[in-house]
Amino acid sequence: MSAIVQAPSGGPSFLRRMLRSPSAATGGAVVLFILALALLAPLIAPYDPNLQETANRLMPPDAAHWFGTDGFGRDILSRIIYGARPTLLLVLVVVLLMAPLGILVGILSGFFGGITERVLMRITDIVMSFPRLLLAFAFVAIMGPGLINGALALALTSWPAYARQARVETAALRRSDYLAAAEMVGIRGVRLLWGHILPLVLPSAIIRLALDLSGIILAAAGLGFLGLGVRPPTAEWGSMVSEGTQVIFDQWWVAAVPGVAILITSFAFNLLADGLRDILDPRHD
Amino acid sequence: MNALSVSDLSVTFQAGRKGFTAVRGVSFEVASGETFGLIGPSGCGKTTALRAVAGLNTRWQGSITVFDEALQPGQKITGALRSNIQMVFQDPYSSLHPRHRVSRILGEPLALRGVRNVEDEVRIALDQVGLPATAAGRYPHQLSGGQRQRVAIARALLLKPKLLLLDEPTSALDVSVQAEILNLLNDLKASHGMTFVLVSHDPGVVAHMCDRAVLMEAGRIESELDRAALSQGGWVEQLAVR
Amino acid sequence: MTEPLLSVEDLSIAFPSEAGPVRVVDGISFSVGREVVALVGESGSGKSMTGRAIMGLLPRRAEVRAKRLAFDGHELTTLAPSSWNRLRGSGLGLILQDPKYSLNPAHKVGRQVEEALLLHTKLSAAERRERALDMLDKVGLPDPQRVYTSYPAALSGGMGQRVMIAAMLINRPKLLIADEPTSALDRGLQDQILTLLRSLTEELGMGLLLISHDLQQVSRYADRVMVMRHGKIEEQMASADLANARSDYTRALWAARPSAATYGTRLPVYGGEA
Numbered sequence: 016m017s018a019i020v021q022a023p024s025g026g027p028s029f030l031r032r033m034l035r036s037p038s039a040a041t042g043g044a045v046v047l048f049i050l051a052l053a054l055l056a057p058l059i060a061p062y063d064p065n066l067q068e069t070a071n072r073l074m075p076p077d078a079a080h081w082f083g084t085d086g087f088g089r090d091i092l093s094r095i096i097y098g099a100r101p102t103l104l105l106v107l108v109v110v111l112l113m114a115p116l117g118i119l120v121g122i123l124s125g126f127f128g129g130i131t132e133r134v135l136m137r138i139t140d141i142v143m144s145f146p147r148l149l150l151a152f153a154f155v156a157i158m159g160p161g162l163i164n165g166a167l168a169l170a171l172t173s174w175p176a177y178a179r180q181a182r183v184e185t186a187a188l189r190r191s192d193y194l195a196a197a198e199m200v201g202i203r204g205v206r207l208l209w210g211h212i213l214p215l216v217l218p219s220a221i222i223r224l225a226l227d228l229s230g231i232i233l234a235a236a237g238l239g240f241l242g243l244g245v246r247p248p249t250a251e252w253g254s255m256v257s258e259g260t261q262v263i264f265d266q267w268w269v270a271a272v273p274g275v276a277i278l279i280t281s282f283a284f285n286l287l288a289d290g291l292r293d294i295l296d297p298r299h300d
Numbered sequence: 301m302n303a304l305s306v307s308d309l310s311v312t313f314q315a316g317r318k319g320f321t322a323v324r325g326v327s328f329e330v331a332s333g334e335t336f337g338l339i340g341p342s343g344c345g346k347t348t349a350l351r352a353v354a355g356l357n358t359r360w361q362g363s364i365t366v367f368d369e370a371l372q373p374g375q376k377i378t379g380a381l382r383s384n385i386q387m388v389f390q391d392p393y394s395s396l397h398p399r400h401r402v403s404r405i406l407g408e409p410l411a412l413r414g415v416r417n418v419e420d421e422v423r424i425a426l427d428q429v430g431l432p433a434t435a436a437g438r439y440p441h442q443l444s445g446g447q448r449q450r451v452a453i454a455r456a457l458l459l460k461p462k463l464l465l466l467d468e469p470t471s472a473l474d475v476s477v478q479a480e481i482l483n484l485l486n487d488l489k490a491s492h493g494m495t496f497v498l499v500s501h502d503p504g505v506v507a508h509m510c511d512r513a514v515l516m517e518a519g520r521i522e523s524e525l526d527r528a529a530l531s532q533g534g535w536v537e538q539l540a541v542r
Numbered sequence: 543m544t545e546p547l548l549s550v551e552d553l554s555i556a557f558p559s560e561a562g563p564v565r566v567v568d569g570i571s572f573s574v575g576r577e578v579v580a581l582v583g584e585s586g587s588g589k590s591m592t593g594r595a596i597m598g599l600l601p602r603r604a605e606v607r608a609k610r611l612a613f614d615g616h617e618l619t620t621l622a623p624s625s626w627n628r629l630r631g632s633g634l635g636l637i638l639q640d641p642k643y644s645l646n647p648a649h650k651v652g653r654q655v656e657e658a659l660l661l662h663t664k665l666s667a668a669e670r671r672e673r674a675l676d677m678l679d680k681v682g683l684p685d686p687q688r689v690y691t692s693y694p695a696a697l698s699g700g701m702g703q704r705v706m707i708a709a710m711l712i713n714r715p716k717l718l719i720a721d722e723p724t725s726a727l728d729r730g731l732q733d734q735i736l737t738l739l740r741s742l743t744e745e746l747g748m749g750l751l752l753i754s755h756d757l758q759q760v761s762r763y764a765d766r767v768m769v770m771r772h773g774k775i776e777e778q779m780a781s782a783d784l785a786n787a788r789s790d791y792t793r794a795l796w797a798a799r800p801s802a803a804t805y806g807t808r809l810p811v812y813g814g815e816a
Contacts, residue, residue: 192395195356196452198376199387200409200459210408214399342728445585474584474755479798479809486808502729508800508809531802537730 039290045283053099062090064097064250073266082272086258087248091269094250095276101162101244101251102280105235106228108166109173113227117174118220121181122208126189136182143175148234155243162245165238169231176227177220184216218295225288229281236277252277301368303463303495304330304353309362311348322348324519325362332367332462335489335496337506337513337525339535344516346499347467353497354387354465366463383459390468392448396440402426402451403436409458425454429484446477450484457488464489466498470505482509503536546573547717547749548596551610555591558603566591568773574717578743578750580760580781582795583770589753592770593719596751597636598626614716632662635710639722641702645694651705652690658713677708682738700731704738711742717749725755736763757784757792758799769795 034040052059062080068088076083082091120139124132147169154168155161188194197211238244239253247254252273259270311323323345330336338346352360355377364371369381377385389395396405406422415421423433429450440448449469456464469485470478482505489496500506506513513525515535525535555567567588572579583589594600596611598618611618614633621629630636638644645654655674659665665673671690678686681704694702703723710718720739724732736752740763743750754760761767761781769776769792777789787793794812 192389192391193397195351196387196389196395196455197397198356199354199382199385200455201382201412202408206412211397211400214397341730475757476584476795476798476812479800480811482800483808483811504800507802508804527805531805533802 036290036293038286039294042283042286042288042290045279046287049099049280049283050103052096053103056097056100060090060093060096062093064089064093065248066090073262073269075266076268083266083268085255085269086262089248091255091272094255095252095272098250098252098255098273098276099280101239101249102232102235102277105162105166105169105244106231108163109170109231110224110228112167112170113174114177114220114224116170117177118181118213118216120174120178121183122185122212122216124178125182125185126208126212128186128189132182135178139175139178142172143179145172147172148237151234151238152241152243155238160238160243160246165235165244169234169238173227173231177223180219180223181216184219185212188212188215222288222292222295225284225291228284228288232277232281232284301332302329302365303332303334303367304336304497305363305365306349306353307363307365309349309352309360309364311345311352311357311360322519323352323360326516326519326521327362328514328521328524330495330497332495333493334511335498335509337510337530338497338499338516339501339503339506339513340516340522342501343518345519346516349516350387350465350467350497350499354385355382356387384462385465386456386459386461386463387465387467388449388452388456388469391472392445392452393440393472395452396448398440400439401436402438402440402443405440405451406436406455406458409455413459421458425458426451428457428488429454444477445473446481449473449477449481453481453484453488457492460492462494464494464496466496466500468500468502469498471500471502478505485509503533506530507533546575547614548574548751549610549612550592550596551608553592553595553606553608553611555588555595555600555607556605558605563605566773567595570770570773570775572768572775572778574749574751576747576749577765578740578752578763580752580754580757580764580767581770582754582757582760582767584755584795586772587770588773589755589770590721593636593721593751593753596719597630597634599636628662632658632713633716635713635715635718637703637706637710637718637720637723640726641694641697641699641706642726644706645702647694649693650690651692651694651697654694655690655705655709655712658709662713673712674708677712678705680742681705681708681711682734683708699727700735703727703735707735707739707742711746711748714746715748717751718743719751719753721753722755723752732759736760739763756799757795 066089068084070088071084072086072088074080074084080090080092082095085091085094120135124135150172151165151168155164158164194207194211197207202211235244236253236256239251240257242254242257244253245251255273256270259273263270307327309323309326310321312319312321326349338350340346348357351357353364355371358374358376360373366381366385371377371381403422406425407418410418410421422436426433426435431447431450435443435447435451443451466485470481473481488494498506498509507530510530511527513530515522515525523535529535550573551571552569553567553571554565554569556563556565570592581589581592591600595606596613596618598621600606606619608619613629616625616629652671652674655677656670659670659673675686675690678689683689683701683704689697689701689705697705723739724735727735739750739752752760752764757767757769761784764781766778767781767784768778769789771791777787777792779787784796787796791812794810797810800809
């Protein structure tokens, strides 16, 4: 007796679902574009971003310099393109530190409960109670400016939200039948946490991540603005805005252009997150 | 030797200072090879008792012995005993991991025990429950309710258990699908020589499947029903919640 | 027989999909008068869609076509949205499977039971309250006063469903559609709720369309039974005639229920659809 398997294999693939959601598609496209800028910077930037032409200081946008030049005569367009690098690099480092750490703490608390949960959650609460940006600034001020320090500071203050979310979800999964079934066939320990719980906790973590990224970009720009990010003369959007504020009334483009770059990038990640949420939300199935 | 001996089983759930005793001093015996029913209205404690036998809840008092091997309260079931006691859950959708394909759901427990040709064994397991080999590549949400429950049964049989616990195995299924699954269960019971303990609130299912049963209410056993009593049906009213 | 309350002629419902329109209901015809009619089918038979089409509750992308879909003289296919709102809650009532999802957890029960009166009548607050309490008592709730002031979360499944029935019947609709009203409840409760529905139908002189997947169960409470399969009505007959059903499918559906009589035998299975 053979039963007929009714449903054909799979619905539309993930990629196609991405393309169907206007926010995910737009956001994703812009993010990819910025990524391309960062990767291909040496090939597409018209000038060396650190090349100073003091004769051409603070020139408005023209044919030679599409976005004009800054106070040192450096081409703003090239600095924008190269400036994508530290921004994305910082985002990457933060993501690689923040999410795994938070998810790990959350899953362990939610799964084991008891003392483990209490201790981990108290630590989480303590870290969470510090104002994030302030702590990041203090950290960088002590450790010294630089991309890695900035990323470290942001990551170490941002993981609690992931921990809390992962804990709640894990605790709810604890009571589910599929975990009970897995236990009955002898699946335990790390295998259970990694192969069974993690895949279910990951989607909302990814969504949170995408939403967080826009904030992280702004925080990174904030660090740069205060001179706590990458060191000059490295091009970085935040520090570019900072330099531009000194001449903002007469040569507005020096601050405005990097500002818009930050805005667009942040917005793109936001759109992407919005679209991802629609796709990854299990209730959509 | 009895398949299952439960003596003076009590299960209490602690929530802070308040405790709720779901099962109080329950005792019953299940003979090898029979289908034994744990029945009663919802909240009577039948599922709690079943899960204690399954080892899903280790906080109980009393004694539980399966084929002469005693379960230890407070400890997880391991070894041969773990393979011998398996369970089919109520809702097939929630007992299959939504992000695992059937091949993994059935293959992982086998791989864990060092079985060599996992793919072949999975195909055999699927065949046993009447599913084609192509089902292995599917996710649970791509299968119908009846097909999912077949996968759940296949999984329960992977470790060749002697005692199979069934928690409302067909309550989420259409009537005709239920009929197929009940037939399948009885076929497998005969071919594998298993003993069943069935929890159900459906009097039709109970009357069809069970050789004997105990009727529970508020954590205690109200009455024992042999086959003659089950056929008569006087116990059906007692399944309604007061 | 008296003029039917509901007349359905050649109803079809299709949903657009990547592979072309999918017909979930394929040209069915039936009528419901002041009686209890059961619409029985398995998952995917189209029975729930039919119920929703009558209530005008299908998603917008559904394509509904019918030669005639008339309730109490109104042609439903051409009804304006404002007329629909008047109809639902006064002429037509709907009870769904799980009261957990039908009752608003944020509002007290009493208010939800009265809601239809608030929208469709001009009764005063005191009169509404009186009718609500009366209705809660009618559906067999032991302490109507307490239930009136409770929130839905405080109610058990059976109580919640009784509240839903009270809320739906308070404005004396002419036709009540109950879509699997007892599937989420314990077996013992199911009979109580169905008995209640049946007696209220008779008492209020309503029509009741009972949608279910359990043929044996609803046949005990229905005057007539319609069996649906793959979007079509396989067979219609008086429930007393079920034992002599002509279609193989109906016979199989009838015989598939386990019971003490089937102990030790294989349950009959139709064609293998699981």
